[in-house]
Amino acid sequence: MATQAADAAQAAQPVQPALTYPQTRxxxxxxxxxxxxxxxxxxxxxxxxxxxxxxxxxxxxxxxxxxxxxxxxxxxxxxxxxxxxLYDYERFAVPEKKGGRYFYTHNTGLQNQSVLFVRDSVSGEGRVLIDPNPWSEDGATALAEWQPNEQGTKLLYAVQDGGTDWRTLHVLDVATGQQLPDEVKWVKFSDLSWAKDGSGFYYSRFPAPKTGGTYQSLNENHQIYFHKLGTAQSVDKLVFETPKRLDLNNTGSVSDDGRWLVVSSSSGTDSRFEVSLVDLKRSGAKPRVLIPGFDNNWSFVGNRGSTFYFVTDKGAPRQKIVTIDVAKAKAAPQEIVPQDAAKLEGANLVGGKLIASYLKDAKTEVRIYGPNGGAAESVVKLPGIGTAAGFDGDDDDPETFFAFTSFNQPTTIYRFDVRSGEETTWAAPKVAFNPDDYSxxxxxxxxxxxxxxxxxxxxxxxxxxxxxxxxxxxxxxxxxxxxxxxxxxxxxxxxxxxxxxxxxxxxxxxxxxxxxxxxxxxxxxxxxxxxxxxxxxxxxxxxxxxxxxxxxxxxxxxxxxxxxxxxxxxxxxxxxxxxxxxxxxxxxxxxxxxxxxxxxxxxxxxxxxxxxxxxxxxxxxxxxxxxxxxxxxxxxxxxxxxxxxxxxxxxxxxxxxxxxxxxxxxxxxxxxxxxxxxxxxxxxxxxxxxxxxxxxxxxxxx
The missing domain is CATH 3.40.50.1820 (Alpha/Beta hydrolase fold, catalytic domain)
Incomplete structure (x- = not known):
């Protein structure tokens, strides 16, 4: 539209009625x-x-x-x-594979909330596990975070009501679809991490707010608990807290081998963490500070035995990948993938490889490295200029999935074999427009x-x-x-x-x-x-x-x-x-x-x-x-x-x-x-x- 035409169109708009604002004291x-x-x-x-x-x-x-x-x-x-x-098109999320099952959300198009499905094989027919749409008349009660256990037999999920950050946790039996009696309240800003044996899970919560303060009171005293399945929340075990630093947020993730709870503590939104380890094999073990101070980002990637992988910006403002041998009392981080001109966003240990996602001028590039780092072995072929996300999986399983989207391309889900480099479309939407019409x-x-x-x-x-x-x-x-x-x-x-x-x-x-x-x-x-x-x-x-x-x-x-x-x-x-x-x-x-x-x-x-x-x-x-x-x-x-x-x-x-x-x-x-x-x-x-x-x-x- 030419400039004069645009100005004329604006001038031709009908005059709106005069506004009288409400009186505000x-x-x-x-x-x-x-x-x-x-x-x-x-x-x-x-x-x-x-x-x-x-x-x-x-x-x-x-x-x-x-x-x-x-x-x-x-x-x-x-x-x-x-x-x-335009909104009425199928939407899939990246599936999570556990115990040979594939868990994912799907929306037919205009459902108020996406539905959680499970498949027993990668190309099998999905069955509904959780449909949150009947939970409330206005559709404002949502399925928030969820996580299957390692065996794929239980599903931990969070309920979010009316858009609040507060969560209530429940557990579902995957085979029967029945909800178990477990209920955990006052969860907020939490990772959800299962014990590897499936006996329970770790979560973070704040104390219950005082009456009238649910939506306004300051969030302080973030603690990590372990909930054993089949028990009441009142007997949950306190695993980690920082009573001398009530301002800290503390989240925990179970290591790949199940031996450690990796705790990340931070005082704000900046990516600066102190990292502690809790030995889950030793009852009553005191937390051990692995990385002291709050000076840098330390994002836990995974572990192979005592070798822990982290993404960090210490000495690398665009981030790098390092390993730390936690078997040593004071092991120094060892750089295995150095800083690049592109910004390293994150990494995953999948199929015996390191998958690293980068941003090059705000566009995604994904590189594959060996477990010892060094030079990239290959680059994942993406459909174009856009954003790719996912690549979760297990170190002994080459199968992973990722989502790709761009301004003119709705999210498509791809299955990727890390070892062969083969990628196939897992779920692609049909849309009511032609993406090629847009630049x-x-x-x-x-x-x-x-x-x-x-x-x-x-x-x-x-x-x-x-x-x-x-x-x-x-x-x-x-x-x-x-x-x-x-x-x-x-x-x-x-x-x-x-x-x-x-x-x-x-x-x-x-x-x-x-x-x-x-x-x-x-x-x-x-x-x-x-x-x-x-x-x-x-x-x-x-x-x-x-x-x-x-x-x-x-x-x-x-x-x-x-x-x-x-x-x-x-x-x-x-x-x-x-x-x-x-x-x-x-x-x-x-x-x-x-x-x-x-x-x-x-x-x-x-x-x-x-x-x-x-x-x-x-x-x-x-x-x-x-x-x-x-x-x-x-x-x-x-x-x-x-x-x-x-x-x-x-x-x-x-x-x-x-x-x-x-x-x-x-x-x-x-x-x-x-x-x-x-x-x-x-x-x-x-x-x-x-x-x-x-x-x-x-x-x-x-």
Whole structure:
């Protein structure tokens, strides 16, 4: 679409009815921090919507206004219909092989929750083990993590209700499909690891929260327990704890030979671990610290006897593979696969080989090494530019599976023989569009300080001129954004829109140095990179002059809030999803205390000054013309509590009451994102994309 056509389309959009926002009570509350007076007039909105009647009334009033507005958006209903059609395709997950059985999830297309199946052979007919769809009327109770035991006879699984991070564990008999009486509560941020003999499992939990604090109380005192099958949770054995460091998260994984529980302890979201071993063959054995300190990443790969394999960034910011002989009291790590120009994402011991997954400019490359490392023996042939994940298995079994996806390719599952290098399609979806109609291009642009930043540009091949564009980013916590398929995103592309993914600093695309360059005192680089991406798209004629929408979730929601404040003139519409918006109080709720690795400590003066400078809530100014903003959050989000979004949108509405729409969409019985039913995903995506289309000139039709 040419620039003039895009501008004309935007001008031709019907005028929306005038908005009258609900009245939000504003207080005179001010705190003095390090000599700075900080106003927090909407602090009362931090209260839990389930227990505070005033907050509940505010939520209802905001949703009423938002829903009325969204229902008038041109093309909204047709968009939902098309997204539903695009979403209606079979989806398989990578199977887990245990005891000769194959466990995997499958969704026929529009099921609210995927169903867990098992096959008795690799090409056999699957039978249903767990169908979570009848668990609740609204489809918001989900099957979360699950793990079969080594024998493939029992299945440990977690139930997630309403999107919360809390889990309740149950056990299923695979042969009969009957649920056993075992039940374990208050599990959160936990690995699920079976004892090799199948007698029970190891899990991590927090103490039960105090009354009224289930969704807001700080998570402290993370402990690892062993649950023996057939017993009550009250008699579970405490295996590992850190009573002198209640801030630590502790997760445990049983070693390949079943001898050790490998415990990883960390104080935050940064990949810096202390690793301990618990000897499972010696009753009452005290934990032994294998790798002290919290300076580097140490990701356990597996073991061959006393030789333990780890992926680490110690002396290697893009990571390497090392071995440690745990039979020695103080064995030094031995490098077997050195750091590469590409970033090492992870490794697996399968079929007598090491399978290592790398990122080369945010695209997956998979290499096969011998068990002693050295030079790569081969490279796995992937279907194209995209993301591959999986490759789990056993050291004595060459069979493994992986998933591959790209922006124009839904996830396909492949079976891979490690020894022969043969790969075959195990499950491939049939879709209601032609992938060849779309192009996937990678470009590099210069940020404010000259840093070279990659971006992916996706569009229909016949869209050659400036067109309404959706720019997405995250930029934090060492998270790498890689190519993936989205049925909702495809609806935007079908209408002639452009989708752009910017791999900005703060992520993990290029290793530790890339992450460090976008956190703590360097956080402004993240915003500069994203702003530079928007400027590039406009100067290069990718997007139309008034057709740039931006979107991000969680830490990406913070990104959207910050850049809208800093460059309200550049962006034409924004969606900030489940964002961290109050940078001075994020560490007071649930998992927020972990984020100090990326953000810093609000109670330390130097960090406070950095945080205050970009905090979305605190940098909204009256008299500024802000672009249209749709904030999305959920009432059961106990990762980033919804009070962040509540306070932010209240400040924005008060600062610009007669300007562009500044609305909040608050989902009920939903959380930070995981476990959300298909119906809610489609409804929310339809609202968001219709909103962004309205203010970028993307014509949706009827």
């Amino acid at each position: 504003k207080t005179d509350f001010i705190e003095t921090q390090f000599g700075v007076q900080v106003a927090d007039p909407y602090r009362w909105l931090e209260n839990d919507v389930r227990t505070d009647a005033e907050v509940k009334s505010w939520v209802d009033a905001q949703n009423t206004v938002t829903n009325q507005f969204l229902s008038t958006l041109p093309g909204r209903q047709g968009l939902e219909k098309r997204i539903t059609e 996937v291009e990678q470009r590099f642009y210069a940020s404010k300080d000259g840093t070279r930043v990659p971006m992916f540009i996706v569009r229909r091949k016949d869209v050659t001129g400036p067109a309404p564009t959706l720019l997405y980013g995250y930029g934090g916590f060492d998270v790498s954004l890689t190519p993936s398929f989205s049925a909702t995103r495809l609806a935007w592309l079908e209408k002639g829109g452009v989708y752009v993914l910017a791999n900005i600093r703060g992520g993990g695309e290029y290793g530790k140095e890339w992450h460090d360059a976008g956190r703590l005192t360097h956080k402004q680089n993240v915003f500069d990179d994203f702003i530079a991406a928007g400027e590039y798209l406009k100067t290069q004629g990718i997007t139309s002059p008034h057709g740039l929408a931006i979107q991000g979730g969680s830490n990406g929601g913070l990104l959207i809030g910050a850049v809208v404040n800093q460059r309200p003139d550049l962006f034409d519409a924004a969606n900030a999803a489940v964002g961290v918006m109050d940078m001075l109080r994020f560490d007071r709720f649930t998992a927020g205390r972990y984020w100090v690795d990326d953000y810093g400590y609000p109670n330390k003066e130097a960090d406070f000054k950095t945080l205050l400078a970009y905090s979305p809530y605190h940098n909204i100014k009256a008299g500024v013309h802000y672009p249209p903003v749709l904030v999305t959050t959920a009432d059961t989000d106990d990762r980033v509590v919804p009070g962040h979004s509540f306070k932010y949108i209240s400040a924005l509405q008060a600062a610009d009451p007669s300007g562009e729409p500044h609305l909040i969409r608050i989902e009920t019985r939903a959380g930070h994102g995981s476990g959300k039913p298909t119906t809610k995903i489609i409804e929310e995506a339809s609202d968001v994309l219709a909103f962004l289309a309205r203010y970028t000139g993307l014509e949706l039709g009827n």
